[in-house]
Amino acid sequence: MFTGIPDAPAAPEVAVVVDVMRAFTVAASALRRGAERIVFAGTRREALALKARNPGWLAFQDGAPVPGFDLANSPARLRSLDVRGRTIVQKTTAGTAGALAVADAGLLLCASFPVAGATAEVLRRAGARTVTFVVTGDDGRAEEDLACAEYIAALVRAADTAPGPYLERARRSAAAAELAEAVRRGWTGVHPQDVELCLEADGVPFAMVAGRADGHLELRAFDQPVPRLNSPYDRWC
Template sequence: MDIALADLQTYCGAAPDEAVVVIDVLRSFTTAAYLFHAGARSLLLAATPDEAGVLARRFPSAATVGAVPGGFPIDGFDFGNSPAALRNACLTDRDVVLCTAGGVRGATIARHAALLLGGSLVCAAASARLLRRLDPPRVTFLMTGIYVDRDGDEDIACAEYLTALLRGQAPDPAPFERRVRESTFGRRFGDPAYPHLSRADMDLCAQADVFDFAMPIVCQEGVMMVVRGE
């Protein structure tokens, strides 16, 4: 299994037999995992608030979760892009419209991959287990947190942790968890200058292997959605 790294600026699209793990540790695919923990049935991906509105009208019983670039919550949504806000929520058997910047964008540009997964530290071991079982010839870790003002090391750390797992190693998760906290974006969580980025969110995002399921991304009836996998 060949392993490659890419970001939103350098990614050129997936080969037909390739697996792509779209990594967004802070916070899209950590939030996604906590949505499944809260009982959500599927997560309908929307790239913009307008697209989220269209999906919410199409699926009127769906909850709405998301944030605009920078992590600011969206007016009128049920929840922000916040794992801490969802930890004790009850969304049993409900669909959720999930609207975020990096994670949804990454899923959209990699949608033609043979296997597409949402990736974060909290479900890393389960994701690696699924990849080892399916054994695609190539896996690309698409890191979505690299911007002009962010080093994206939270996603790079997750990609390197996944790489070690795929190579049969048993890495200590602590250094990778620490890198999430110390990344450019990670240091904003708990800073009073960024009240929408809570320390509670960071405490949940910077934990490896909390959940024993992967998060495949599929397309059904023209809608990209994240489902709870193995």
């Protein structure tokens, strides 16, 4: 099942929330660079309040840079930050909103092209009967997110599925064009390499599992044997 955020069921058995450009590409890169976890915030005010209450936490958001935030959701600009051992609070209009919309899923994965292969492997091993893919951009119509979701679904069926056609759809998407135009105009918060980093398929060796902890929805890297569905979150991470 492929759906946008407004039509997503509140508690699907398994949900894969997809945001390619750029929330979950940034999340995958941050976790690969050693971030401990990513906490999703519902609003920018909540994100900044969490950062203020927890010295050492970082805060990421989408759009133009906002005072108080450490990154404007750019995977290329992330490389200048030391995130090792840090907790990151992330607020975006698509990716984190989609995850929060299906926070009660039995198994909740967040995905982009870099973690596509690892995500498909978790789905295969979990043996899910049905999977809800939440295409977060443009009310479920974002071509880059839909292409990534369909690639993951294809990988579940056939592990040797080639990423090329799906990446090409994403490369030609409106989101990619908008990022390229933002770079051309010299807007802050974007980087010329962002699109290409978002299109590096299967380069991250772990999936990203989300679950509730300490009153928040948080995301962690997951590269362990898959337990049964509906297991408590602390057994996943």
